[in-house]
Amino acid sequence: MQINQHARLSVAPMMDWTDRHCRYLHRLLSRQTLLYTEMVTAPALVRGGALHLLDHDPVEHPVALQLGGSDPEELAKAARLGAEAGYDEINLNCGCPSDRVQSGTFGAVLMKDPARVADCVAAMCDTVNVEVTVKCRIGVDDQDPEIVLPDFLARSADAGCERVTIHARKAWLQGLSPKENRDIPPLDYDLVHRMKRQFPNLHISINGGIASLAEARKHLDAGLDGVMIGRAAYHQPADILCAADPEIYGIGQATDPPTVVRRMLPYIDAHLTAGGRLHQIARHMLGLFAGRPGARAWRRALSEGAVRDGAGPELVEAALAQVPATVAA
The missing domain is CATH 3.20.20.70 (Aldolase class I)
Incomplete structure (x- = not known):
């Protein structure tokens, strides 16, 4: 293209x-x-x-x-x-x-x-x-x-x-x-x-x-x-x-936020290994579930937790776990 x-x-x-x-x-x-x-x-x-x-x-x-x-x-x-x-x-x-x-x-x-x-x-x-x-x-x-x-x-x-x-x-x-x-x-x-x-x-x-x-x-x-x-x-x-x-x-299929979150985890891990911090990436992910069930819990978990020392992919997974299964399936 x-x-x-x-x-x-x-x-x-x-x-x-x-x-x-x-x-x-x-x-x-x-x-x-x-x-x-x-x-x-x-x-x-x-x-x-x-x-x-x-x-x-x-x-x-x-x-x-x-x-x-x-x-x-x-x-x-x-x-x-x-x-x-x-x-x-x-x-x-x-x-x-x-x-x-x-x-x-x-x-x-x-x-x-x-x-x-x-x-x-x-x-x-x-x-x-x-x-x-x-x-x-x-x-x-x-x-x-x-x-x-x-x-x-x-x-x-x-x-x-x-x-x-x-x-x-x-x-x-x-x-x-x-x-x-x-x-x-x-x-x-x-x-x-x-x-x-x-x-x-x-x-x-x-x-x-x-x-x-x-x-x-x-x-x-x-x-x-x-x-x-x-x-x-x-x-x-x-x-x-x-x-x-x-x-x-007119190409391909729609993506879904939960799958994208999981695909971000290796990228996050590599960034942290290189000396970066989670909030540098997580701040761009806050709106992923905007207008969907669980959006507030997801946003709060990321915004409050990502700035803490040692925060990593497990925090993102924990935040995703707060999104209802019907959204995160």
Whole structure:
């Protein structure tokens, strides 16, 4: 399957959430969904030598590296490092509104400089053989999305980008926190659908506020190429990912959370043997039974026990034992 096909459904890059342990878990839930790293800044890789940020397990594929930056030469070098590390895609962040990102002149502020984005995309495309993609907003601050978004997409496409994920909200760079920027600016799904009609050769995924596979299918059925889901995929991963393969890709069978928990145990054991701690993995597993019987007991047992010295796979098994047999069968 080509990566564009995997991109029919993807889990959004989320800072402090979609680390390698989270991605390993998500891959056990769905074999087909495209996964993304947390944003890694190009300066951290190129100037800081923080190559450990590229660590990932081969199981995670297909997996994309999201980069933050605004210097074409530096991004090209970072993209090369990502490609050499084995990532299937390099994605440029043009959507994050945090102050820290703005101070580095990248993220959503790049919506104001589509020419620079095009230069960055072109430099990366010239450097790596894997696909270079962009994740953006519909605009920022007082921009008119009807004007700026088509221009942004056209310039990115001309530079060599063939796939874009659009967060269907504006970002307000002043006055709203990153959390508020995920909720307060109104969603404009219709605009994203119009962009697909205007750019039929551009692979366009939609992101923002989508919380179920049923919603995802509506966007796909309406003509979009892909759907990216963020918080729902993290907080209720089973609801989004367990049935993704048969329902979105028409491949395989649905997975179930108890089986995935048991498949996580060898990974947990290896992490602890290497000097890691249980909570570094268990924190991503708290929502596995969200909305199901036993969810509260499971979450409490993990959240309270995983931080204790010596906590290991046996704690996870004990937490699973508190889930009713009808759920954990």
